[in-house]
Amino acid sequence: DTGVSQDPRHKITKRGQNVTFRCDPISEHNRLYWYRQTLGQGPEFLTYFQNEAQLEKSRLLSDRFSAERPKGSFSTLEIQRTEQGDSAMYLCASSPLDSTYLQETQYFGPGTRLLVL
Amino acid sequence: AQSVTQLGSHVSVSEGALVLLRCNYSSSVPPYLFWYVQYPNQGLQLLLKYTTGATLVKGINGFEAEFKKSETSFHLTKPSAHMSDAAEYFCAVSDRSSASKIIFGSGTRLSIRP
Numbered sequence: 176d177t178g179v180s181q182d183p184r185h186k187i188t189k190r191g192q193n194v195t196f197r198c199d200p201i202s203e204h205n206r207l208y209w210y211r212q213t214l215g216q217g218p219e220f221l222t223y224f225q226n227e228a229q230l231e232k233s234r235l236l237s238d239r240f241s242a243e244r245p246k247g248s249f250s251t252l253e254i255q256r257t258e259q260g261d262s263a264m265y266l267c268a269s270s271p272l273d274s275t276y277l278q279e280t281q282y283f284g285p286g287t288r289l290l291v292l
Numbered sequence: 293a294q295s296v297t298q299l300g301s302h303v304s305v306s307e308g309a310l311v312l313l314r315c316n317y318s319s320s321v322p323p324y325l326f327w328y329v330q331y332p333n334q335g336l337q338l339l340l341k342y343t344t345g346a347t348l349v350k351g352i353n354g355f356e357a358e359f360k361k362s363e364t365s366f367h368l369t370k371p372s373a374h375m376s377d378a379a380e381y382f383c384a385v386s387d388r389s390s391a392s393k394i395i396f397g398s399g400t401r402l403s404i405r406p
Contacts, residue, residue, distance in 0.1 A: 179335070208393070215301075215398070215399070217296075217382050217397050217399050218336070218382075218394075218396050219396070220393035220394065220395070223393065231393065268336075280338055281338075281394060282338075283328075283336040285335045286335055
């Protein structure tokens with residue numbers, strides 16, 4: 176078990192370009208989450224999947240953002256027409272489906288740091 | 293709506309001294325509570341969590357936290373600070389009825405003086 180991995184670790188792009196990030200969760204984890212963390216703040220929830228179904232989206236996730244988890248394994252987060260305000264660390268987390276507690280521990284990846292120029 | 297308030301964006305203690313990081317939450321029902329640690333350029337690592345049962349929760353690296361419902365608090369403590377404890381610490385809360393998002397506080401940066 177190698178933990179949650181994210182790719183790329185860093186991305187610099189120009190305003191208006193599209194970017195895509197990938198997250199590989201811990202194998203057999205049913206749930207996958209995306210968060211955004213800006214400098215000096217805690218992570219903010221964006222969206223989460225249970226298997227391939229996207230079950231919740233934050234109002235922070237504007238129509239320029241789209242996330243997929245087509246086969247219930249890895250996930251991608253795409254940002255279209257990037258803006259300078261999109262500059263942040265994008266964190267992915269995964270958790271197993273636990274029968275005892277509804278909220279199982281979320282394991283976080285190292286994040287993708289995005290800089291929009 | 294749930295929320296988390298961490299008192300003090302920066303805490304500095306001497307090596308060997310007590311570490312106390314404060315966290316208060318707002319929730320209409322008893323929530324799940326977490327403390328995460330983030331080292332520079334790394335993801336978040338779970339220190340400890342409270343779900344049910346004993347209100348004093350022990351975590352990794354000698355940290356512990358106590359859930360006090362009457363005070364809506366979940367303060368993090370460690371008896372003796374080590375240089376390696378320098379990091380950003382986040383208190384977080386989630387809704388028992390929803391296995392989705394975790395709401396994080398804004399974080400407390402812990403510095404350790406030699």
